[in-house]
Amino acid sequence: MMKRGGAVYIMANEFHHVLYTGVTSDLRKRVFEHKNKVHPESFTSKYQTFKLVYYEGFHRIEDAIAREKQLKGGSRKKKIELIESINPTWKDLYDEVLL
Numbered sequence: 001m002m003k004r005g006g007a008v009y010i011m012a013n014e015f016h017h018v019l020y021t022g023v024t025s026d027l028r029k030r031v032f033e034h035k036n037k038v039h040p041e042s043f044t045s046k047y048q049t050f051k052l053v054y055y056e057g058f059h060r061i062e063d064a065i066a067r068e069k070q071l072k073g074g075s076r077k078k079k080i081e082l083i084e085s086i087n088p089t090w091k092d093l094y095d096e097v098l099l
Helices: 027-035 061-074 075-086 094-098
Strands: 006-012 021-022 049-060
Touching: 006 027, 006 061, 006 075, 021 027, 021 061, 027 049, 027 094, 049 061, 049 075, 049 094, 061 094
Parallel strands: none
Antiparallel strands: 006 021, 006 049
């Protein structure tokens, strides 16, 4: 059986009031789904969190899931500090993922 990698990511709404933390084995596809409201009843669609502001890649999906749990268990302040450590202007990083 082949192991798959993954990514943990944080999406934000336009004014950075709402943050969503997720994990996926295909970051490009998943962010595309968020941006295009493929799942209209989802949290990201409801709260319009369409801006990718943070992501980390992992060789093993299990590591990505563990990191997601760690981030979800942390405070909003810690998430903001993490985002601003690599993305101080909160730009949408989706274009980077497409490269």
